[in-house]
Amino acid sequence: MVDAEGVPYAHTKSLYEALQLLSAADLSERGAARARSFLEQGITFSSSGQEWVFPLDLIPRLIPEQEWEHIEAGVAQRVRALEAFLADVYGDRRVLADGIVPHSLVVTSSNFTRAAAGIRPASGVRVHLAGIDLVRGSDGVMRVLEDNLRVPSGISYVVENREALTRVFPGLFLEQQVQPVANYVATMLDSLRATAPRGVDDPTVVLMTPGVHNSAYFEHAFLARKMGIELVEGRDLVCRDNVLYMRTTSGQRRVDVVYRRIDDDFLDPLQFRGDSMIGCPGLVNAARAGNVTLANAIGNGVADDKLTYTYVPALIRYYLGEEPLLPNVPTFRLDDPDVRADCLARADQLVFKPVDGSGGHGIVIGPQATDEELTEVIGKVTELPRAYVAQEVVLLSTVPSQDGDTLRPRHVDLRPFATNDGERVRVLPGGLTRVALREGSLVVNSSQGGGSKDTWVLTSRPRPLPMDGPLELLPGTLQADAPDPGPPTEQAQQQQQSRGSRC
Amino acid sequence: MLSRAAEALFWIGRYAERAEDTARLLDVHFHQIIVDPNVDEAGTCRVVATVMGLHDEAPPTMRGVLDLLAYDGANPSSIAGSLSAARENARGVREAVSGEIWECLNATHLELPRRVSAARQFGPAPFFSYVRQRAAMYSGYVASTISRDAGYDFLALGRSLERADMTARLLAAAVGTPGRGDEHWITTLRACSAHEAYLRTYQRALEPRLVLEFLLLDRLFPRSVLHALSVGEEALARLEPAAEWNGRFGQTPEARRLIGRVRTDLEFLSPEAIVDGLPQRLQSIQRGVSDVSESVARRYFGSSAVVGWTTEESEWVTT
Numbered sequence: 001m002v003d004a005e006g007v008p009y010a011h012t013k014s015l016y017e018a019l020q021l022l023s024a025a026d027l028s029e030r031g032a033a034r035a036r037s038f039l040e041q042g043i044t045f046s047s048s049g050q051e052w053v054f055p056l057d058l059i060p061r062l063i064p065e066q067e068w069e070h071i072e073a074g075v076a077q078r079v080r081a082l083e084a085f086l087a088d089v090y091g092d093r094r095v096l097a098d099g100i101v102p103h104s105l106v107v108t109s110s111n112f113t114r115a116a117a118g119i120r121p122a123s124g125v126r127v128h129l130a131g132i133d134l135v136r137g138s139d140g141v142m143r144v145l146e147d148n149l150r151v152p153s154g155i156s157y158v159v160e161n162r163e164a165l166t167r168v169f170p171g172l173f174l175e176q177q178v179q180p181v182a183n184y185v186a187t188m189l190d191s192l193r194a195t196a197p198r199g200v201d202d203p204t205v206v207l208m209t210p211g212v213h214n215s216a217y218f219e220h221a222f223l224a225r226k227m228g229i230e231l232v233e234g235r236d237l238v239c240r241d242n243v244l245y246m247r248t249t250s251g252q253r254r255v256d257v258v259y260r261r262i263d264d265d266f267l268d269p270l271q272f273r274g275d276s277m278i279g280c281p282g283l284v285n286a287a288r289a290g291n292v293t294l295a296n297a298i299g300n301g302v303a304d305d306k307l308t309y310t311y312v313p314a315l316i317r318y319y320l321g322e323e324p325l326l327p328n329v330p331t332f333r334l335d336d337p338d339v340r341a342d343c344l345a346r347a348d349q350l351v352f353k354p355v356d357g358s359g360g361h362g363i364v365i366g367p368q369a370t371d372e373e374l375t376e377v378i379g380k381v382t383e384l385p386r387a388y389v390a391q392e393v394v395l396l397s398t399v400p401s402q403d404g405d406t407l408r409p410r411h412v413d414l415r416p417f418a419t420n421d422g423e424r425v426r427v428l429p430g431g432l433t434r435v436a437l438r439e440g441s442l443v444v445n446s447s448q449g450g451g452s453k454d455t456w457v458l459t460s461r462p463r464p465l466p467m468d469g470p471l472e473l474l475p476g477t478l479q480a481d482a483p484d485p486g487p488p489t490e491q492a493q494q495q496q497q498s499r500g501s502r503c
Numbered sequence: 504m505l506s507r508a509a510e511a512l513f514w515i516g517r518y519a520e521r522a523e524d525t526a527r528l529l530d531v532h533f534h535q536i537i538v539d540p541n542v543d544e545a546g547t548c549r550v551v552a553t554v555m556g557l558h559d560e561a562p563p564t565m566r567g568v569l570d571l572l573a574y575d576g577a578n579p580s581s582i583a584g585s586l587s588a589a590r591e592n593a594r595g596v597r598e599a600v601s602g603e604i605w606e607c608l609n610a611t612h613l614e615l616p617r618r619v620s621a622a623r624q625f626g627p628a629p630f631f632s633y634v635r636q637r638a639a640m641y642s643g644y645v646a647s648t649i650s651r652d653a654g655y656d657f658l659a660l661g662r663s664l665e666r667a668d669m670t671a672r673l674l675a676a677a678v679g680t681p682g683r684g685d686e687h688w689i690t691t692l693r694a695c696s697a698h699e700a701y702l703r704t705y706q707r708a709l710e711p712r713l714v715l716e717f718l719l720l721d722r723l724f725p726r727s728v729l730h731a732l733s734v735g736e737e738a739l740a741r742l743e744p745a746a747e748w749n750g751r752f753g754q755t756p757e758a759r760r761l762i763g764r765v766r767t768d769l770e771f772l773s774p775e776a777i778v779d780g781l782p783q784r785l786q787s788i789q790r791g792v793s794d795v796s797e798s799v800a801r802r803y804f805g806s807s808a809v810v811g812w813t814t815e816e817s818e819w820v821t822t
Contacts, residue, residue, distance in 0.1 A: 039613060040606055040609055040610040040613065041602070041605075041606050041609070042594065042597075042605065042606070042609045211595075212594055212595050221594075221597035221598055222597075224597075224598035225597060225598040225602070229598075230505055230508070230598070231596070231597075231598045232505065233507070235507070236505050236506070236507050246505060247505065247506045247507075248504055248505055248506060248509075249504050249505075249506055249509045249653055249657075249742070249803045250504075250653075
């Protein structure tokens with residue numbers, strides 16, 4: 001928020017001045033009220049049978065307009081390239097034949113799904129919703145940390161955080177032009193509808209959840225509610241003759257698009273895990289028959305693979321003929337013996353990540369790891385080089401955050417979201433800023449004590465959301481009478497009555 | 504509407520109503536014990552517990568009954584248990600209720616432990632009053648924040664059936680309370696928030712037969728058994744309009760037939776016969792309501808049963 005001399009940057013000046021006026025007590029009171037309200041609204045995530053409020057740091061993160069336009073373009077570019085890659089990998093495999101990505105990488109990826117081969121999704125879309133994680137290093141450059149093309153979560157917190165902040169700091173919003181986020185869920189629905197199987201005019205879209213015990217259940221319910229669609233579990237669905245139906249009080253009703261928030265493995269016990277009780281048998285065949293759209297498509301995980309990630313800049317050049325707008329974090333492929341030897345020699349300076357992990361699981365941060373952890377990861381890498389990548393440690397940039405009564409720098413990352421309907425990629429202005437609430441910590445995952453921040457994309461001019469055209473009002477004047485005042489009040493009656501008695 | 508969601512809504516309606524009515528029932532009976540030294544505590548407790556279906560476990564003290572019927576979160580017949588069950592059902596179908604309804608039930612649930620421990624320490628009256636206020640808030644949101652579609656009908660149906668059942672139980676408590684005088688009838692009217700409405704309707708001193716008439720048969724008072732049954736019947740009629748079941752003759756859907764029979768048994772009762780066989784009549788109302796509930800479940804919720812797949816036997820298993 002401020003430069004080395006303690007002077008606020010131009011785009012943060014207004015917020016900086018407003019914060020000077022807040023007392024510590026004021027801030028913590030607003031924070032407590034906000035936390036209570038989140039709890040009452042049930043804006044929580046579940047973890048080991050308990051419901052927790054995802055901590056929201058009240059100090060917003062500001063992104064100036066120009067910088068945002070760059071990020072937005074970079075995210076959209078990446079989504080387009082990854083979409084093309086997935087279509088190719090599950091189709092002609094041109095990218096393998098041309099030697100851009102090694103054939104072995106794809107077939108050895110644990111998230112490459114043979115069941116997805118031959119499924120031609122409607123409108124060709126496989127990535128309906130993407131979450132691209134970005135970090136800014138000490139050099140100020142925004143880099144891509146990883147791609148989430150399976151079931152990225154967090155949009156509900158973006159919307160709810162904004163809702164909360166507008167109530168906590170109404171004045172700040174009047175002073176700034178902050179791009180709104182609330183209607184983005186409608187944009188998602190718009191995209192999902194646009195990818196319905198051909199010939200369906202008014203598609204029925206549902207959101208499929210593993211159920212109330214899933215950690216992200218709040219988000220599933222939130223999105224279903226905001227889209228006005230049914231929130232279904234596997235037991236609500238039934239497939240007959242490769243057509244998907246849901247069980248309703250007036251019989252079975254056909255379903256055209258499934259926005260599924262269930263991992264591939266649990267989606268369809270006929271195709272994947274036979275012991276899964278939360279999926280719907282026959283779903284994959286219904287998708288293969290072209291009768292239902294699965295969003296996101298099955299098998300997208302191959303593009304999330306951290307080894308694939310190292311090829312994404314090349315994929316952008318290959319499919320789009322463009323230079324990547326957002327660079328990757330420097331990453332080493334450990335299947336190369338020389339690179340591996342070099343990385344293992346300085347293991348204590350690098351980050352090791354499992355290629356198929358998510359949610360921060362299994363990551364070893366060299367400088368912070370114990371000797372045992374380092375020995376263990378070196379052993380694993382030596383044994384199975386394909387399973388890990390190594391990255392330079394990015395010292396995440398910090399933004400001011402609440403720490404008791406004061407503001408302290410805390411490390412953050414950013415997850416912008418993008419929807420894709422096959423024609424357009426539309427990016428949510430801002431995204432989920434996750435913050436490591438513990439001092440010095442680089443871990444922002446909610447499962448490991450991270451919190452979030454409202455992310456403000458500032459704009460110099462009001463800009464409509466991607467989907468909304470301007471609403472033309474008919475010319476004319478707006479005039480109305482004041483609301484009916486009703487019968488005379490008691491006071492007026494008293495006056496009249498007392499006057500009456502005098503006469 | 505999803506069968507699973509319909510079932511959850513039906514039970515939200517039942518549980519919310521049950522919590523409210525149980526609070527009323529306990530409130531007035533225990534108030535009676537406190538204000539009137541002649542009231543037999545053990546006898547009253549036994550009656551209250553019995554009409555709530557707890558014949559054996561009922562402790563003979565006010566405190567014991569309160570633990571069981573007000574504070575025990577594990578018992579779905581208790582106030583705390585009903586409120587938590589309503590909230591749990593709403594959590595599973597958050598997309599089908601309004602945000603206001605959800606937040607009302609959720610906040611109530613979160614506040615409960617604090618209210619329960621305060622009630623144990625300082626007495627139950629503020630607890631009952633809290634429950635009734637939250638129930639009124641919930642009803643207000645149901646009335647004003649959701650569309651009158653099938654979801655609303657299932658909520659309304661659940662609430663009506665529960666209300667008919669609970670009013671019958673309240674009357675059973677009055678009939679069964681030992682050493683009864685007119686006080687018990689006032690207690691019962693107040694348990695139904697019906698005392699003032701009764702006085703306005705009849706404009707005369709309290710007569711047990713008129714109290715019965717009012718709480719069983721009044722067409723205009725929302726907590727009378729007849730009114731509750733009629734509202735439930737209307738909800739069922741909207742869920743399955745005559746046009747869909749060849750409404751000209753025969754083939755009436757089972758739930759409507761059952762609820763109609765309970766209603767008409769009451770509706771065409773002669774005023775003189777109202778006192779005859781009253782305990783049996785109240786019991787048969789409760790049985791009737793339970794039959795309707797089961798029939799609704801068969802007709803609308805049955806298909807949401809858990810379906811599993813077993814690889815060994817390669818066949819569908821429905822549990």
